[in-house]
Amino acid sequence: MALGLSVIFGVVRVVNFAHGEMMTVAMYLTLTLFTALKLDPLVLLVPIGAVLFAFGYLLQRALINPFINRPEHSQFMLLVAVALVLVNVQLIIFGPDAQGIRTAYSFDSFEIGPVIADASKVYAAGAALVVAAALFAFFRFTLLGKAIRACADNYEGARVVGLDVKRLYALTFGLGAACVGAAGAMLMVVGDVTPALGPAYTLLAFVIVITGGLGSMPGALLGGLLIGVTEALGGVLFTPSAKSMFAFGLLVLVLLFRPEGIVGRKAS
Amino acid sequence: MKRRQFNRALAATAALAAVPASIPFVRAQARSLKVGVLLPRSGVQAGIGQDCHRGVEVGTGILKQLGYPSLEIMNGDTESNVDVARSRAERLISEGAQLLVGAFDSGQSTAIAQVAEQRGIPFVINIAAAPPITEQGYKFVFRNFPTAPVILGDAFANQLEVFQLAGAAPKTCVFMHVNDTFGVAMQKGFTGVMSKFTMPYKVADTIAYDPAARDLSVEVAKAKASGAEALIMVSRLNDAILITRELVKQRWNPLAVLSMGPGWYEDQYLKTLGKLADGPLSFVPWYDPNKKLAKQLEAAHRKAHPEINLNTNHVYTFEALLVAADAFKRAGTAEPKALADAIRATNITDNVSPGPGIMFNAKGQNDKLKNSAIQNRGGKLVTVAPKDAANAKPELPMRPYNKR
Numbered sequence: 001m002a003l004g005l006s007v008i009f010g011v012v013r014v015v016n017f018a019h020g021e022m023m024t025v026a027m028y029l030t031l032t033l034f035t036a037l038k039l040d041p042l043v044l045l046v047p048i049g050a051v052l053f054a055f056g057y058l059l060q061r062a063l064i065n066p067f068i069n070r071p072e073h074s075q076f077m078l079l080v081a082v083a084l085v086l087v088n089v090q091l092i093i094f095g096p097d098a099q100g101i102r103t104a105y106s107f108d109s110f111e112i113g114p115v116i117a118d119a120s121k122v123y124a125a126g127a128a129l130v131v132a133a134a135l136f137a138f139f140r141f142t143l144l145g146k147a148i149r150a151c152a153d154n155y156e157g158a159r160v161v162g163l164d165v166k167r168l169y170a171l172t173f174g175l176g177a178a179c180v181g182a183a184g185a186m187l188m189v190v191g192d193v194t195p196a197l198g199p200a201y202t203l204l205a206f207v208i209v210i211t212g213g214l215g216s217m218p219g220a221l222l223g224g225l226l227i228g229v230t231e232a233l234g235g236v237l238f239t240p241s242a243k244s245m246f247a248f249g250l251l252v253l254v255l256l257f258r259p260e261g262i263v264g265r266k267a268s
Numbered sequence: 269m270k271r272r273q274f275n276r277a278l279a280a281t282a283a284l285a286a287v288p289a290s291i292p293f294v295r296a297q298a299r300s301l302k303v304g305v306l307l308p309r310s311g312v313q314a315g316i317g318q319d320c321h322r323g324v325e326v327g328t329g330i331l332k333q334l335g336y337p338s339l340e341i342m343n344g345d346t347e348s349n350v351d352v353a354r355s356r357a358e359r360l361i362s363e364g365a366q367l368l369v370g371a372f373d374s375g376q377s378t379a380i381a382q383v384a385e386q387r388g389i390p391f392v393i394n395i396a397a398a399p400p401i402t403e404q405g406y407k408f409v410f411r412n413f414p415t416a417p418v419i420l421g422d423a424f425a426n427q428l429e430v431f432q433l434a435g436a437a438p439k440t441c442v443f444m445h446v447n448d449t450f451g452v453a454m455q456k457g458f459t460g461v462m463s464k465f466t467m468p469y470k471v472a473d474t475i476a477y478d479p480a481a482r483d484l485s486v487e488v489a490k491a492k493a494s495g496a497e498a499l500i501m502v503s504r505l506n507d508a509i510l511i512t513r514e515l516v517k518q519r520w521n522p523l524a525v526l527s528m529g530p531g532w533y534e535d536q537y538l539k540t541l542g543k544l545a546d547g548p549l550s551f552v553p554w555y556d557p558n559k560k561l562a563k564q565l566e567a568a569h570r571k572a573h574p575e576i577n578l579n580t581n582h583v584y585t586f587e588a589l590l591v592a593a594d595a596f597k598r599a600g601t602a603e604p605k606a607l608a609d610a611i612r613a614t615n616i617t618d619n620v621s622p623g624p625g626i627m628f629n630a631k632g633q634n635d636k637l638k639n640s641a642i643q644n645r646g647g648k649l650v651t652v653a654p655k656d657a658a659n660a661k662p663e664l665p666m667r668p669y670n671k672r
Contacts, residue, residue, distance in 0.1 A: 091310065095318075096309065096310045096311070096314030096315070096317075096318065097314060097315045097318070097536065098315065098505075098506050098509075098536075100540065106513075107513065107516040107517055107544075107669075108517070109517045109518065109519065111519070116489075116517070116518050116519060118485065118517045119517075120517075190483075191482055191483065191510075192506070192509070194312075194314070195310075196310065196311050196312065196314070197482075200480065200482070231486075232486050235486035235487065235490070236486055236489070236490060239475075239476060240475055240476070240477050240478075240484075240486050240487040240490060241447040241475075241476040241477050241478055243478070243486065244478065
């Protein structure tokens with residue numbers, strides 16, 4: 001999920017404040033398809049990623065593109081409005097109750113010595129690594145990926161060499177949304193969904209990408225790992241109710257001593 | 269008609285029209301009471317708020333059958349948020365609410381109580397356990413729900429009864445509580461109240477957790493690592509589900525889960541977890557299944573919601589409306605001061621909750637309420653203590669999760 005936010009910001013330079021809400025859309029899609037087809041969410045992440053890709057592509061072309069050169073507060077208001085619309089549509093369709101799914105491995109765990117690992121989380125983490133690897137490969141080895149990176153590096157240069165920047169921006173937003181779609185499917189394996197879940201996940205994604213480095217894909221992965229480990233250690237060693245305090249404490253330290261993020265590049 | 273005659277006629281007509289309204293004995297008695305019902309219908313407590321609302325739906329019908337004047341319900345959503353609760357209370361009063369009911373949560377109820385007191389509108393709390401709400405000297409705030417120390421005291425008394433009946437008791441426990449107004453109030457009272465009882469267990473650790481937590485694996489791992497035999501819980505619905513899942517995943521089969529709050533007996537908990545939901549004991553404000561009105565409410569509720577068990581949320585929301593309707597009937601007016609005086613003089617013995625009935629002390633608190641111990645069994649809830657309100661024997665130790 002944080003990877004999607006980082007991809008979108010890294011290329012399109014728009015901060016997606018509807019990120020968490022888009023993820024709950026993906027979670028509800030997973031729930032609906034799981035109920036109808038009884039397919040594992042980790043299988044569903046491919047079609048749901050595709051649906052979210054289309055959603056992101058259209059959203060960028062229709063709504064966000066006209067705001068690309070407008071002040072940041074206009075972009076912020078637009079995406080907050082999109083988020084509010086998404087939350088309320090979900091409330092109307094699915095209601096406020098938390099809903100979840102139960103897979104064959106929902107209550108399984110692996111016992112490795114004194115450590116017990118939640119099977120659902122292990123599978124979801126594996127799927128997340130596969131998605132991240134595919135995204136890295138796309139940006140590094142495909143022409144389209146290289147073109148998108150060119151847009152991110154030099155907007156004017158990309159236009160000069162004849163790249164269709166508007167289309168590439170829409171594709172990038174679609175890719176970011178596809179990451180969110182995959183994340184939503186994976187999250188349904190480990191937890192329940194409510195329409196109100198979005199903002200908390202948007203905030204978490206921000207903490208992760210700012211810690212790792214806004215716009216950096218390795219940074220998003222590293223940031224996610226660091227925040228997760230910090231929260232878990234903070235909870236075990238101190239008090240679980242202060243887990244978030246440790247994550248935000250880490251964010252403050254990063255902002256103080258390395259404002260560009262742990263692996264982020266300094267603005268030239 | 270000349271201009272002067274016309275003006276005199278107009279003035280006379282206006283004076284005649286004004287007379288009935290200015291003479292109190294001529295004024296018609298208000299036919300219905302506008303009741304603003306504030307509940308967390310969305311947000312983290314949405315499930316429970318919706319559940320309370322079922323008590324409103326079923327309850328208004330029963331009140332009509334009992335011959336009480338009609339209540340005009342004005343719904344408000346607190347969005348599980350204290351600030352929203354405050355602003356919604358203001359708005360409902362501005363829109364004409366003559367009495368407020370709500371709001372399930374102590375923090376939200378505290379905010380509404382402040383507004384009600386400032387505006388001089390009676391507020392009947394359905395569910396909220398933090399003691400300070402009725403310790404402020406408020407004149408317009410009433411609570412027909414036990415405070416945290418009472419819930420705790422009755423919980424320990426009922427636990428002793430359950431352990432004796434089952435012939436089993438844990439030697440060590442972990443106390444886990446949600447870190448919100450209710451949870452902290454319960455935690456503060458826990459140690460003090462427990463010391464008044466001779467409990468068979470010691471508390472190995474106390475763990476607080478975030479009410480909006482999406483993952484409680486660390487909390488459960490920490491509880492398990494303490495080596496405790498049982499869990500004492502003060503939680504909400506979503507966290508109760510999360511904790512049960514973690515108990516299964518982390519292969520921890522406590523001898524007992526002893527809940528002193530909502531969550532563990534609620535229908536969504538039972539529905540979501542199926543056979544994994546069986547076993548937890550909840551020590552909660554419940555209803556006396558032997559009372560006439562309880563049977564009537566149970567029947568009406570079953571008819572309206574056959575898939576949902578009658579529970580605390582329905583019962584105490586219904587009783588809050590019962591208090592409102594009864595006071596309005598006796599006061600004969602919706603005038604706030606008269607209504608508040610009538611509520612203060614409430615003496616309803618034909619009620620649903622355990623204990624002698626609904627009556628308020630000088631602080632606006634019903635201090636006569638009693639709690640029950642209930643256990644989840646096959647998707648239903650049975651009362652196992654106190655003995656005079658029980659319909660089943662407790663099952664302890666809990667069946668291990670991997671043998672279900």
